[in-house]
Amino acid sequence: MAGVTPSPDVSPVSAATTNGQFPRDSFCLNLSSLPDATSSVLKSTLKSPHLLDSPSGFYSGNSMLNGSFKKRPRNMSQSSGTDREMSHDGSTQAQPNNGTAPTSNGEPRINTKKRPSTDTIDYPRRRATIACEICRSRKSRCDGSRPKCRLCTELNAECIYREPGIKLDAGDKLILEHLNRIEGLLQTNLANGLHGLATHSPAASNSTSEEFLARSNGNMAMLGMIPPVNGLGTWNSTSSNISTMPKSHTTPALHLLQWPYIRDLVSRPYDPQVLLQLEMARAPLVFGQSLGLDLSNTGAYVQAFFERVNVWYACVNPYNWASYYRIALSNGFREGPESCIVLLVLALGHAGSAGSISQQPTDKDPPGLQYFAAAWALLPGLMTRNTILSAQCQILAAAYLFYLVRPLEAWNLLTSTSMKLQLLLGGPGRVPPQAKELSERVYWNTLLFESDLLAELDLPHSGIVQFEETVGLPGGFEDEGEEAVGRDELWYFLAEIALRRLLNRVSHLIYTKASPTTSIAQLEPMVTELDFQLTQWYEGLPMPVQFPHSRVPLSNPVQTVLRLRYFACRTIIFRPYILAVLQDESLAMDPSVQENCRKCLEACIRQLEHITAHHAGHLPYLWQGALSIVSQTLLVMGATMSPSLSALLPPPHQMDIIIDDVVLEIERCAHLAPSLRLSAEIIREAEERRQMFLRSAGLRV
Numbered sequence: 001m002a003g004v005t006p007s008p009d010v011s012p013v014s015a016a017t018t019n020g021q022f023p024r025d026s027f028c029l030n031l032s033s034l035p036d037a038t039s040s041v042l043k044s045t046l047k048s049p050h051l052l053d054s055p056s057g058f059y060s061g062n063s064m065l066n067g068s069f070k071k072r073p074r075n076m077s078q079s080s081g082t083d084r085e086m087s088h089d090g091s092t093q094a095q096p097n098n099g100t101a102p103t104s105n106g107e108p109r110i111n112t113k114k115r116p117s118t119d120t121i122d123y124p125r126r127r128a129t130i131a132c133e134i135c136r137s138r139k140s141r142c143d144g145s146r147p148k149c150r151l152c153t154e155l156n157a158e159c160i161y162r163e164p165g166i167k168l169d170a171g172d173k174l175i176l177e178h179l180n181r182i183e184g185l186l187q188t189n190l191a192n193g194l195h196g197l198a199t200h201s202p203a204a205s206n207s208t209s210e211e212f213l214a215r216s217n218g219n220m221a222m223l224g225m226i227p228p229v230n231g232l233g234t235w236n237s238t239s240s241n242i243s244t245m246p247k248s249h250t251t252p253a254l255h256l257l258q259w260p261y262i263r264d265l266v267s268r269p270y271d272p273q274v275l276l277q278l279e280m281a282r283a284p285l286v287f288g289q290s291l292g293l294d295l296s297n298t299g300a301y302v303q304a305f306f307e308r309v310n311v312w313y314a315c316v317n318p319y320n321w322a323s324y325y326r327i328a329l330s331n332g333f334r335e336g337p338e339s340c341i342v343l344l345v346l347a348l349g350h351a352g353s354a355g356s357i358s359q360q361p362t363d364k365d366p367p368g369l370q371y372f373a374a375a376w377a378l379l380p381g382l383m384t385r386n387t388i389l390s391a392q393c394q395i396l397a398a399a400y401l402f403y404l405v406r407p408l409e410a411w412n413l414l415t416s417t418s419m420k421l422q423l424l425l426g427g428p429g430r431v432p433p434q435a436k437e438l439s440e441r442v443y444w445n446t447l448l449f450e451s452d453l454l455a456e457l458d459l460p461h462s463g464i465v466q467f468e469e470t471v472g473l474p475g476g477f478e479d480e481g482e483e484a485v486g487r488d489e490l491w492y493f494l495a496e497i498a499l500r501r502l503l504n505r506v507s508h509l510i511y512t513k514a515s516p517t518t519s520i521a522q523l524e525p526m527v528t529e530l531d532f533q534l535t536q537w538y539e540g541l542p543m544p545v546q547f548p549h550s551r552v553p554l555s556n557p558v559q560t561v562l563r564l565r566y567f568a569c570r571t572i573i574f575r576p577y578i579l580a581v582l583q584d585e586s587l588a589m590d591p592s593v594q595e596n597c598r599k600c601l602e603a604c605i606r607q608l609e610h611i612t613a614h615h616a617g618h619l620p621y622l623w624q625g626a627l628s629i630v631s632q633t634l635l636v637m638g639a640t641m642s643p644s645l646s647a648l649l650p651p652p653h654q655m656d657i658i659i660d661d662v663v664l665e666i667e668r669c670a671h672l673a674p675s676l677r678l679s680a681e682i683i684r685e686a687e688e689r690r691q692m693f694l695r696s697a698g699l700r701v
Helices: 036-045 056-061 063-069 133-138 150-155 170-193 209-222 253-258 274-280 298-313 321-330 336-354 369-383 388-403 407-425 433-456 491-510 520-539 557-583 585-589 591-608 611-640 652-672 674-696
Strands: 084-086 092-094 100-102 108-110
Touching: 133 150, 253 611, 253 674, 274 407, 274 674, 298 321, 298 336, 298 388, 298 491, 298 611, 321 336, 336 369, 336 388, 336 611, 369 388, 388 407, 388 433, 388 611, 407 433, 433 491, 433 611, 491 520, 491 557, 520 557, 520 591, 557 585, 557 591, 557 611, 585 591, 591 611, 591 652, 611 652, 611 674, 652 674
Parallel strands: none
Antiparallel strands: 084 092, 100 108
C-alpha cells in the first residue's frame, strides 16, 4: 500500500520483478550466529516492554538480518542458517556491518529504511559452471565436485559432466526420458526392499537445517518416502511441492470416526464430507437494514487493530495508514479501495477489542458488523479490479468472515483473490515496485487461509501454490515519512508461514490417500525427519515469540497461539502410531512405538488441558482451532479405551475433567456454525458412550 493518491489502480509500471527464491524449508533466526555488534543491538531491542515489537528495521535496513529474509537463489549445498562467511583458511569472519552507523553510546544504529531489492549479501556461492547430467535433469544446483557432486554421492548415482558447447538432440532427450522412467522403477523397488533400513539420526546432525534437509530428502527419496521434486522419478508436475496440501488426504477430524474404538463412540457412521455439506447448505449472510455507520470510536478501533489484529495478518501498512484514512474520509467511506480498507480495519479492530466471538451475546450483532456491512457494499466493484489493493480488500474481508466463523464465504473470496494474484504475479511488470511488499503479504495470507481450509474441507485447489517458490517473504514496509499508527509486526506472520508449510508437508507424506503409509518401518524415517524439522522451527523462533514448553498459561496471545499450533503439528506427526496400536495392541510392546504414542498423546493433552487458552486465537482460528480440538479429543477418547494407550495418559479422573471441559467449550461455539454444531453433538455423544464402555469394562464405578 504505497502512495497517497486516491487512484492506486493505475496501470502497473513495466518494471521487471525479482524472481529470486528464498530457501523456505526452514524458518530460522539464530541470534548466536550474528556478529557481536549486531547481536547486541538485536538482543537489546528484544528487551522492549512490548513483547511483540517486530524487527521491520532489522529485515529491511541491516544487511546482516536482511539476508535471512530477502529472496536469494536456493543452494542446498550452502548454509542458510548463518550470516557469516568462511575465509579461505576455513576460519569464520563476520561480514561488514553494512547499513549501520554508530550511535552516541557506541552501538550500531539500525537504518529503518528498506534497502533496494538489488542490495544483497555476498554469501559464498559454490555454483558449478557445468552441472552434471542428474542435477541438470532435476533442475537443481550442482556443486561441481569431482569425481562426484554431492547429490550423486547421496544417490549413489554415476556423475557425468557434459562438456561445454555440447547440446542434447532429440534422440538424447528421448534416451534420458527412458532413463528417468527406469530410475523411477528402481527407486520404487529399492524402497520396497529397504523399508526397515535405519536412517541417519537428525538429532545427531550438527549441520544447518537446509543442509540436513538436502541430505535427508536425498536419503528419503532413495527409500521412496519423499517424491523427487522436479527431477528423475514419477512425481508429476501437479503435485511436485510437498509443502502444499495434497488434493486427497485423511487429516480432517471426522476421519478419526473410522478408527477402532473411536467408531464405537458414535451411533451412526458419518461421511467425512458432512461438514462441507452442512456449510454449503447454510443460510447466506444477511445484513439488517438498521445498520448505521458510527465513526465515534474509530481511533480506539484503529489502535486495537494495529495492537491486536494486524499481528496475525501483517497486511496493513502502519506508515501510510493516515493517508489512506484521509482519502477514505474525503470520499465519505463510499467508494474506492481506501474506503474499503479503512472500513475493514475498523471492523477487525472492533472485533479484536471485544474478545472471543463465542462469548458475545447471541441477540446482538457481532462486533464490527456495521463496518463490515459498509465495506461489503464496496467489494463488488473492487473484485473486478486487477490490483493489489483490491486483493488486499478481499483478504481483510476474508479475515472478518473467519472471525464470523463463515469458512465457505471466506473461501469464495479467497478463490477470487487467488485468481487475481495469479494474474498479477504471472508476468513481469504487472505489480508496481511500490506495491511489491504488499503483494507478498497478500499472497502469503491467501496461501495460509487456503491451506487451513483444505486441511479440513475437501475443496478445489485454486492453484495459488504454484508461485510459492518465486514470491518473496515479507521484508518490512518502508517508512514513508508519516507518523506510524502502530508497529509493522512480522515475527508471528513469518513463523506461521514456516509452520503451515511443515503442516502441509506432514499431510503430504503421511496422510495422502493415494499412498498411505502401511508399516511402522516405513513410517519411522518420515516421522523422525518431520519431528526434527518441527524442533528446528521452534528453536529458530525469535525470543519475543518463542514460547516456553512449560504448562504455565501465557499472557502473550502470540506465544499462546504458536504453542497450540506447535502441539497440533506434533500431534498429527505422531498420530499414525496411535492408529497402529488401536488396530494391533501388540505393537505397543515395541519401545519405539510406545514412545511415539506417548509423544502424540502428550501433545494432545497439552492442547486440551487449558482449553480456554484457545480464546487467544479465536479471531483468526476459531473454526480451524475448534475442529483441531475435536480431533485431539476423539483421539484421547479412543486411547482411554485401549489398555496399552490408557497407561500413557493422566489418571482417569483427570482425563474425565479435561474431556468434560472440552465438550462444554465446543458446545459454547456450536451456535456459530452448523459444522461446529455437529462436531459438538459428536463429541458429546462420544463422551457418553465412552463412559458406558468404561463402566461395562469394569473401569468405572
